[in-house]
Amino acid sequence: MSATPPEASSTARRLPLPNPFALTTGGQLWGAEVAVETYGTLAPSRDNAILVFTGLSASAHAAAHAGDPSPGWWDAMVGPGLALDTDRYYVIVVNSLGSCFGSTGPKSVNPLTGQVYGGDFPELRVEDIARASQAAVDALGIDTLHATVGCSLGGMTVLAHAALFPGRARGMVSISGAMAANAAAIATRSLQREMVGSLLKAGADTALVEQAMRWARKIGILSYVGSDLLEQRFGRDQTEPYSGRGSGTDFEVESWLEHLAHKFVRQFDPWSYWTISRAMDLFDFGAFGVAAGADGLQHRGATDTAAAARRLILERALVIGVREDLLFPVEQQREMGQVLGESGVDCEYVELSSAYGHDAFLTETTLFTPVLSEFLECIGANTAQRSRILHPLGTNING
Amino acid sequence: MSATPPEASSTARRLPLPNPFALTTGGQLWGAEVAVETYGTLAPSRDNAILVFTGLSASAHAAAHAGDPSPGWWDAMVGPGLALDTDRYYVIVVNSLGSCFGSTGPKSVNPLTGQVYGGDFPELRVEDIARASQAAVDALGIDTLHATVGCSLGGMTVLAHAALFPGRARGMVSISGAMAANAAAIATRSLQREMVGSLLKAGADTALVEQAMRWARKIGILSYVGSDLLEQRFGRDQTEPYSGRGSGTDFEVESWLEHLAHKFVRQFDPWSYWTISRAMDLFDFGAFGVAAGADGLQHRGATDTAAAARRLILERALVIGVREDLLFPVEQQREMGQVLGESGVDCEYVELSSAYGHDAFLTETTLFTPVLSEFLECIGANTAQRSRILHPLGTNING
Numbered sequence: 001m002s003a004t005p006p007e008a009s010s011t012a013r014r015l016p017l018p019n020p021f022a023l024t025t026g027g028q029l030w031g032a033e034v035a036v037e038t039y040g041t042l043a044p045s046r047d048n049a050i051l052v053f054t055g056l057s058a059s060a061h062a063a064a065h066a067g068d069p070s071p072g073w074w075d076a077m078v079g080p081g082l083a084l085d086t087d088r089y090y091v092i093v094v095n096s097l098g099s100c101f102g103s104t105g106p107k108s109v110n111p112l113t114g115q116v117y118g119g120d121f122p123e124l125r126v127e128d129i130a131r132a133s134q135a136a137v138d139a140l141g142i143d144t145l146h147a148t149v150g151c152s153l154g155g156m157t158v159l160a161h162a163a164l165f166p167g168r169a170r171g172m173v174s175i176s177g178a179m180a181a182n183a184a185a186i187a188t189r190s191l192q193r194e195m196v197g198s199l200l201k202a203g204a205d206t207a208l209v210e211q212a213m214r215w216a217r218k219i220g221i222l223s224y225v226g227s228d229l230l231e232q233r234f235g236r237d238q239t240e241p242y243s244g245r246g247s248g249t250d251f252e253v254e255s256w257l258e259h260l261a262h263k264f265v266r267q268f269d270p271w272s273y274w275t276i277s278r279a280m281d282l283f284d285f286g287a288f289g290v291a292a293g294a295d296g297l298q299h300r301g302a303t304d305t306a307a308a309a310r311r312l313i314l315e316r317a318l319v320i321g322v323r324e325d326l327l328f329p330v331e332q333q334r335e336m337g338q339v340l341g342e343s344g345v346d347c348e349y350v351e352l353s354s355a356y357g358h359d360a361f362l363t364e365t366t367l368f369t370p371v372l373s374e375f376l377e378c379i380g381a382n383t384a385q386r387s388r389i390l391h392p393l394g395t396n397i398n399g
Numbered sequence: 400m401s402a403t404p405p406e407a408s409s410t411a412r413r414l415p416l417p418n419p420f421a422l423t424t425g426g427q428l429w430g431a432e433v434a435v436e437t438y439g440t441l442a443p444s445r446d447n448a449i450l451v452f453t454g455l456s457a458s459a460h461a462a463a464h465a466g467d468p469s470p471g472w473w474d475a476m477v478g479p480g481l482a483l484d485t486d487r488y489y490v491i492v493v494n495s496l497g498s499c500f501g502s503t504g505p506k507s508v509n510p511l512t513g514q515v516y517g518g519d520f521p522e523l524r525v526e527d528i529a530r531a532s533q534a535a536v537d538a539l540g541i542d543t544l545h546a547t548v549g550c551s552l553g554g555m556t557v558l559a560h561a562a563l564f565p566g567r568a569r570g571m572v573s574i575s576g577a578m579a580a581n582a583a584a585i586a587t588r589s590l591q592r593e594m595v596g597s598l599l600k601a602g603a604d605t606a607l608v609e610q611a612m613r614w615a616r617k618i619g620i621l622s623y624v625g626s627d628l629l630e631q632r633f634g635r636d637q638t639e640p641y642s643g644r645g646s647g648t649d650f651e652v653e654s655w656l657e658h659l660a661h662k663f664v665r666q667f668d669p670w671s672y673w674t675i676s677r678a679m680d681l682f683d684f685g686a687f688g689v690a691a692g693a694d695g696l697q698h699r700g701a702t703d704t705a706a707a708a709r710r711l712i713l714e715r716a717l718v719i720g721v722r723e724d725l726l727f728p729v730e731q732q733r734e735m736g737q738v739l740g741e742s743g744v745d746c747e748y749v750e751l752s753s754a755y756g757h758d759a760f761l762t763e764t765t766l767f768t769p770v771l772s773e774f775l776e777c778i779g780a781n782t783a784q785r786s787r788i789l790h791p792l793g794t795n796i797n798g
Contacts, residue, residue, distance in 0.1 A: 183633045183652045184626030190653045227583030234582045253582045
């Protein structure tokens with residue numbers, strides 16, 4: 001573990017991964033690296049680091065800072081006095097392996113061939129994202145994390161990290177995540193991958209692939225936000241002037257979707273999208289609880305989440321779910337809280353309500369802030385008994 | 400009104416529409432016709448006819464009969480002793496104007512040009528579907544219908560029919576319909592139309608259009624069935640043999656979706672799909688309650704469903720909603736029942752529960768049968784008071 005000195009200010013850098021970097025299902029990456037941004041100061045005791053795992057399409061740029069004043073995706077949560085308080089914690093955000101914002105992914109050049117990976121990027125699993133981020137933590141000379149925090153895909157990755165690296169984090173926060181995607185989420189993401197992947201594999205031109213990415217993004221948005229939100233914001237408001245022949249903008253809600261989808265397309269690499277989306281569907285925390293099956297297939301009931309949870313070494317865990325989440329239904333998050341709680345982890349489960357559904361952690365940060373800061377503060381506090389924090393919309397699994 | 404003699408057996412035929420047939424927003428169809436199937440016998444008193452309005456993609460072939468023994472889409476509901484009891488009622492099912500199963504639609508040849516309409520088919524509204532079907536009723540020499548019954552789009556069309564032809568039906572049944580689509584349903588269908596329409600308009604080859612139709616259908620299926628159903632049926636079951644490189648069949652739920660979508664594509668005309676889908680989004684029952692706005696636009700709150708309902712002349716109405724319906728949320732159907740009930744219509748509202756969600760009327764017919772047959776029986780029965788029928792999962796709006 002080669003330690004780098006603690007930094008006083010927020011910085012962005014790339015950290016090399018062990019070379020070659022071995023992937024879960026047999027692939028290898030040569031000369032791979034991850035893009036990392038850190039916020040705050042690593043304490044001399046090196047015990048105040050929080051590792052953040054992101055959603056599918058986010059970068060390491062969680063918050064604006066002097067080196068990069070552009071808006072971050074979690075500006076309201078990462079900073080002095082905020083939920084991830086940079087006056088106290090050293091916050092590490094890693095761009096997921098397989099993504100396209102500085103970390104090695106399908107858009108990178110494979111040094112063995114001199115060609116961009118594209119569809120030849122080896123199969124990626126959520127476990128690989130967790131391993132690559134932990135390698136960054138190692139490179140920063142941090143032995144034990146104060147906590148891991150993850151949203152959406154990140155809310156799955158914290159579980160993979162906890163299972164792969166028991167004891168390397170004292171606390172774990174899963175926000176709008178799941179132990180495994182359900183059938184509807186798989187079906188939704190599968191359709192998105194089919195749209196983008198079929199055109200990519202056919203070598204379709206950029207315009208067609210971008211069109212498929214726009215459509216996939218629209219499906220995504222409709223699975224993120226609740227229908228109540230759309231109804232409140234747009235209802236049946238029509239666009240002006242009325243287009244008559246159905247150009248796709250009869251209604252305001254159509255224009256809004258188009259605006260968001262258009263923005264996304266040029267930001268995110270299609271093969272990264274395809275690769276990480278599939279990793280999400282293949283992730284199954286319960287697989288850590290069983291030996292691999294003879295036929296290599298997962299069968300219903302064959303994985304064991306309780307056994308997987310018993311292997312964890314965590315002081316505390318916090319699971320936050322949002323009732324209106326269509327993609328990661330709150331039942332899945334309640335179940336995660338229960339499984340962790342019953343395994344002996346001191347686990348708090350908090351259920352929030354927001355019309356933003358799966359996107360709530362990005363927009364309704366005031367709901368998440370008190371829950372998160374209180375939890376992070378309790379880690380390591382020498383409390384005589386298990387956490388009993390109660391929140392307006394929360395329930396304590398062990399309470 | 401030219402009367403044809405009542406028929407003793409189920410038959411399929413095409414009935415000509417008034418020529419030209421004027422559409423709501425100014426278009427005209429020359430030589431238009433609708434495909435009609437009738438089941439049962441028209442009584443000498445001509446008062447036992449039930450007109451069925453279908454969902455977006457259904458034909459007039461609701462049930463198998465001697466002339467066409469292929470399965471109908473509502474075989475379990477239309478026949479002797481069934482909910483639409485052909486021993487008692489003369490059931491008329493019309494293929495919607497704009498569809499592609501015998502009625503004039505985008506796939507038809509425009510007699511003025513000798514060309515297939517395709518994208519030149521004039522703008523269609525739900526009101527036009529109601530008018531064309533009523534023209535068929537006129538052609539059959541029926542003055543007053545015992546009832547209209549409609550599911551999904553049909554559950555909107557019954558409202559259009561009731562508003563356009565007050566007193567021409569004694570009863571009305573809306574199943575999984577709405578007074579107007581909500582923002583999420585508009586957004587979903589808009590995306591489906593964009594996929595199919597953009598390729599059609601670009602003159603893309605059949606294979607690409609079929610691919611878009613497959614994708615649009617998958618979005619549709621995911622909006623019809625509840626996620627609980629997918630979870631119960633498929634969970635995370637993987638396909639065998641494991642495809643490894645993500646051909647789109649990692650999971651059973653993906654294969655199932657592909658199977659259904661593939662089946663649909665060759666059955667339904669893409670321009671019909673586009674045209675009727677848009678009609679669904681533009682329908683607004685409340686527009687019958689207000690004069691047209693000065694700017695021709697609908698503004699939030701500008702339509703008046705209560706005023707529209709007060710213009711209806713109906714003996715009884717039945718509104719059936721399904722709690723798990725994602726596309727036509729049960730709140731919308733409860734609201735329909737309330738608006739009708741408050742307008743003075745003797746309206747019963749029944750809420751059912753089925754994991755099949757929006758598709759329940761096609762699959763869970765045993766839930767619908769008692770509700771529907773009891774209601775149809777009460778129409779015209781000289782009850783001294785308003786209907787008080789109660790069902791396990793039902794509430795009486797006037798009760």
